[in-house]
Amino acid sequence: MRHIHIVGIGAGNPEHLTVQAINALNAVDVIFIPSKGAAKSELADVRREICQRYVANPATRYVEYEVPSRQTADRSYMQSVDEWHDAISATYERLFLDHLTESQSAGFLVWGDPGLYDSTLRILERVARGKVALDYSVVPGITSIQALTASHRIPLNLVGKPVQITTGRRLAESFPGIAETAVVMLDGEQAFSKIDDPDAYIYWGAYLGTKDEIIIAGRLADVSERIVETRAEARTRHGWIMDIYLMRKGQDFDDLA
Ligand SMILES: C[S@@+](CC[C@H](N)C(=O)[O-])C[C@H]1O[C@@H](n2cnc3c(N)ncnc32)[C@H](O)[C@@H]1O
Structure with missing residues (x-):
């Protein structure tokens, strides 16, 4: 049966790769690389650099x-994501049929960790329900959340407190209020700039782990304006x-007071 390795590659620094990831990439017959568009081409460059640095197997084939x-247009957000996943499933199915025999294996290099705001696993599950028999496994990776907290040298959580991970579209539902720490991803609208709270702190980072990394932190x-x-x-x-970015309200041990 075809075997697909879904390999977390970390959030931008090629040195985020784990030994497990390197071993998986060296074991596959084919590595699939997504390419297209300005962002995609820089992200494809990181993937190519990772392969150049770590894949020592001369038999490995690369397929872009x-x-x-x-x-x-004319769809709800959920409808549009569902259709999009269908389209990507069809692309993957074609890749597997065209480039793998039934006993071969392939790797996808997934940004960060495959379990965090990434749909590769959902899509592979759709493909596996279709006509191509396949099995798949996952190698965890360093997430952009870990890259963010490491660059700011802060713990993710306050002592004994929960953390919420959310998107820009939904930040206002939970912060401030339910969450004392909220990590916000996929925010195209700078939702932080609409939060009006004099006690909130923000730890922001862009292009983390890359040579272009920028970080800003403060009340x-x-x-807020400087980040925008x-x-x-x-x-x-x-x-x-x-x-x-990470939004924080409160401090360690402040409920002891
Ligand atoms: C589709 S999600 C993928 C998340 C990824 N699987 C992870 O584990 O971090 C893309 C979002 O992750 C965040 N992200 C990923 N890499 C980043 C980086 N190097 N610097 C800043 N944010 C990053 C951004 O919020 C971006 O909108």
């Missing part, structure tokens, strides 16, 4: 493919941006 883009009211401006300028310069 175009990721279908998500159609948003939200003091640094820095983000806009960096996005224009690069043609794309990937950013993440």
Whole structure:
């Protein structure tokens, strides 16, 4: 049966790769690399660099493919994601049929960790329900959350407290209020700038782990505008941006007082 390794590659620094990831990449017959668009081409470069640095198997084949883009017109968000996953499943199915015999294996290099805001696993599950018999396994990777907290030298959680992971679209539902720590990913609208709380802190990072990394931290009211401006300028310069931030209210042990 075809075997697909879904390999977490970390969040931008090739040195995030684990020994388990390196061993998996060296064991497969084919490595599939997504390419297309400004962001995709820089991300494809990181993937190529990882392969150059770590894949020593001369028999490995590399196959580049175009990721279908998500159609948003006249659909709800959920409908558009569902259709998009169907389109990617069809692309994967084609890749497996065209480039793997029934006993061969392949690897996908997944940004960060495959379990965090990534749909490769869901899509593989769809493909596995179809006509191509396959099995798959997962190698965990360093997430952008870990890259963020490491760069800011902060713990993710307050002592004994929970953490919420959310998106920009949903930040206002939980912070401040339910969550004392919220990590926000996939935020194209700078949801932090709409939070009006004098006691909130923000730890923001863009292009983490890469040579272009930018980090800013401080009281939200003091640094919000600087983050919005820095983000806009960096996005224009690069043609794309990937950013993440942690919002915090409260301090360790403050409920002992
Ligand atoms: C589709 S999710 C993928 C998350 C990934 N699986 C992980 O484990 O971090 C993409 C989001 O992750 C965050 N992200 C990923 N890599 C990043 C990086 N190097 N710097 C800043 N944010 C990053 C951003 O919030 C981006 O919008």
